[in-house]
Amino acid sequence: MKTFAIIALVGVASLALYSMAPSVESGVETQFQEFLATYGQNYGTTEEYNYRLGVFKANLESIAEMNKEEGVEFGVNEFADQTPQEFAVRFGFKQPVGTKKSTATHIKAVEGENINWSDMWTDVKNQGACGSCWAFSAAAAFESRYQLAHGETNTDKLYSEQELVDCEPQSDGCEGGLMDFAFEYLIDSAFCTEQQYPYTARDESCKVTKCAGGPNDAGFTDVPEKDEQALVDELMSGPVAVAVDASRWQFYRKGIFSTCNDNLNHGVTLVAVNFDEESLTIRNSWGKSWGENGHIRLALNKNTCGVAEAASVPTF
């Protein structure tokens, strides 16, 4: 990989000279070479290289198109050589029809008072190419609310998404699942820490017995559907597991995102509301180089990306 990066850098240098000629194609390939060097990406064959260059070019075009929108910015990131279809393996939020609901406690938010829980973690996590977003969403809500229930406001106690992927029986591991199923599973099953049960981004067999003595929850409450005020109210007591339509998020870089459908396909965590700039902040699980240090801001009061449609919290 290192050798390749050096070769790629030399390639970038020579291509940079070459691209003095005003050719759009070589300009794209220069950017592609820069992308490969930055992310240490490498392909086995010339066919694969050419195919990925084509994908990269198509992505540059959709990034340029999306950047016509004001107030939000999209750009090349580590996912720039993946087609939208390939990227979509991460979208593992699957809500079965007729899933049972429970009602939320409704704590009235103080009008105009901002809240921001993002500092409860030192880093965002990375689900990799596995549809385990639901497990990351559930673990983040559990980690933060468990700490808050015990009077602590920062959490370096991180829990195991892999346990949920391997052991939670109603969800489908890397093929998708539901945060409420995870909270239900954690009523009777001790939650392992990440160290005890590390993340592999693959479906594996359940190895949970070694974590006896870990914490449980008491179940979950669902926030009333399409009621963004209730969602913000729920945020006052801690982060909230939410489902969103993340179909247009692949190249998000910064700003307040607002153009979205609501075909829920991704589980994430709501961590902040800011009434001055009218935003909700979402903590994602695609690493910290994506978006704003791993987060995305959504326009407030518009049910942006369906954020208020399937929100819930674990109870203790």
Ligand SMILES: *[C@@H]1O[C@H](CO)[C@@H](O)[C@H](O)[C@H]1NC(C)=O
């Ligand atoms: C929340 O806190 C983080 C970390 O301190 C900060 O970077 C971010 O801008 C804050 N978000 C809002 C919406 O105020």
